[in-house]
Each structure stands twice: as C-alpha cells, then as structure tokens.
Amino acid sequence: MKSLVLFDSxxxxxxxxxxxxxxxxxxxxxxxxxxxxxxxxxxxLLVVGSPINAWRATEKIRYFLSNLKTLKLNKISAAAFDTRIRIFFSGNAAKRIGKSLVEAGAELITPPLAFYVKDKEGPLAEGEIEKAKSWAAHLKTINRNHAVKKA
Ligand SMILES: Cc1cc2nc3c(=O)[nH]c(=O)nc-3n(C[C@H](O)[C@H](O)[C@H](O)COP(=O)(O)O)c2cc1C
Structure with missing residues (x-):
C-alpha cells in the first residue's frame, strides 16, 4: 500500500x-x-488537504485538481481535508476537493473532514492533532478493506 498526502499550506x-x-x-x-x-x-491512497482561503481551496490546490483529470486516477482511493477558522461561514474546501478527486476518477473512501485553527496563522485548535491521527487510522483500515474488495 502506498499513500501520498498532498497539501498546500x-x-x-x-x-x-x-x-x-x-x-x-x-x-x-x-x-x-x-x-x-x-x-x-x-x-x-491519495489524500489532498488545503487551507481555506476565501471560502475555497488555495489557488495551487485548485490548479493541481484542475490538471488531475488528465492523469486518470483509475479508482484509486482518495480522501480530502481542509483547515479553517471557526466562523459563521467558513466555506467548504474539503468537500470541493473531494468532488474534484471523484471527477478525476478516484473513489472517496470517507467523507471530507475539516480541521480547525484558532486564528488565521494558527495554531491548530486543541485536539486537532489527535483527530488527524484517528482519521488517518480510520483511512488506513478502510483503504485496506477497499483493496481486499477490489482484489
Ligand atoms: C487570505 C486568507 C483567506 C482566508 N479565508 C478563510 C475562509 O474563507 N474561511 C475560513 O474558515 N478560513 C479562512 N482563512 C483562514 C485559513 O483557513 C487559515 O489561515 C488556515 O487554515 C491556516 O492553515 P495554513 O497554516 O496551512 O495556511 C483564510 C486565511 C487567509 C490568509
């Protein structure tokens, strides 16, 4: 199993x-x-993460996603996350990243997830590192089951 976590920050x-x-x-x-x-x-397993900038993923992540369709992901497993501030309307970059991954041929194996920062420059809110660890452990398990199903 080979995983890649691609991010902007x-x-x-x-x-x-x-x-x-x-x-x-x-x-x-x-x-x-x-x-x-x-x-x-x-x-x-491809995981893509971006900070939310003006209600969406960064320009670099959006550019990456727009080129992804040409790369034929061929049903590889995928997951998406973003980081954001706790405000009334944050936007939802993770959801859009997930949608683009599916459009490029990947299979989202778990719903997109948000991680919170306390302020624009951080730090991460309490508990977010632990949340990332358990999300990743969950991803690992689902991806393994997914691979067995596909075999
Ligand atoms: C130009 C700019 C626009 C931002 N717009 C949003 C936004 O629309 N919604 C939100 O929740 N956070 C917004 N943020 C806060 C970012 O989500 C926060 O800076 C990011 O999660 C920090 O991650 P990073 O250290 O990886 O860049 C914005 C930050 C910047 C610098």
Whole structure:
C-alpha cells in the first residue's frame, strides 16, 4: 500500500496535519509546490488537504485538481481535508476537493473532514492533532478493506 498526502499550506498548520496523517499511513506528505505526475505512480491512497482561503481551496490546490483529470486516477482511493477558522461561514474546501478527486476518477473512501485553527496563522485548535491521527487510522483500515474488495 502506498499513500501520498498532498497539501498546500501558508502558515504551516495544514502541513502539520498532512504530516501527522502521512505518518500514521506510513506514506509521504508532499507540498503541492513540488508535485509532479510521477509522484502518483503506484499510489493507492491519495489524500489532498488545503487551507481555506476565501471560502475555497488555495489557488495551487485548485490548479493541481484542475490538471488531475488528465492523469486518470483509475479508482484509486482518495480522501480530502481542509483547515479553517471557526466562523459563521467558513466555506467548504474539503468537500470541493473531494468532488474534484471523484471527477478525476478516484473513489472517496470517507467523507471530507475539516480541521480547525484558532486564528488565521494558527495554531491548530486543541485536539486537532489527535483527530488527524484517528482519521488517518480510520483511512488506513478502510483503504485496506477497499483493496481486499477490489482484489
Ligand atoms: C487570505 C486568507 C483567506 C482566508 N479565508 C478563510 C475562509 O474563507 N474561511 C475560513 O474558515 N478560513 C479562512 N482563512 C483562514 C485559513 O483557513 C487559515 O489561515 C488556515 O487554515 C491556516 O492553515 P495554513 O497554516 O496551512 O495556511 C483564510 C486565511 C487567509 C490568509
């Protein structure tokens, strides 16, 4: 099983969540800045995370997602998350990322998830690291079952 957690991050909070998830999955956390198509080779679980900027994913993540359709994800497992502030209307980048992953041919194996920061530059809210660990453990289990079903 090979996992890739692709993220963008302005102040480091999304990066922390991505690294925690990658660590539990035994995979790699990679900035979208350094992404190239070969990075997807052999990947069977792709997780994409972005901070919410003006109610949606960052420009770099949106650009990555818009090019993803040409890469034929061919039913690999996928999951999406965002980081955001607790405000009345945050927007929902994770949901849109999930939708784009499905449009590119991936299968979302769990609903998109939000992680919270206390302020624009962080830090992460209490409990979010633990939440990331348990979400990743959950992803790992579902992905394993998913792989068995597909075999
Ligand atoms: C330009 C800008 C726009 C933002 N817009 C939103 C927003 O619409 N909704 C929200 O919940 N948070 C918003 N935020 C807060 C970000 O979600 C927060 O900075 C991010 O989660 C921190 O993650 P990072 O350290 O990985 O960049 C915004 C932050 C910036 C800098």
């Amino acid at each position: 302005n102040f480091g909070n999304t990066k922390i969540i991505a690294e925690v998830i990658a660590d539990v999955l035994g995979g790699k956390a990679q900035s979208v800045n350094n992404f190239n198509a070969d990075d997807l080779s052999g990947v069977d």
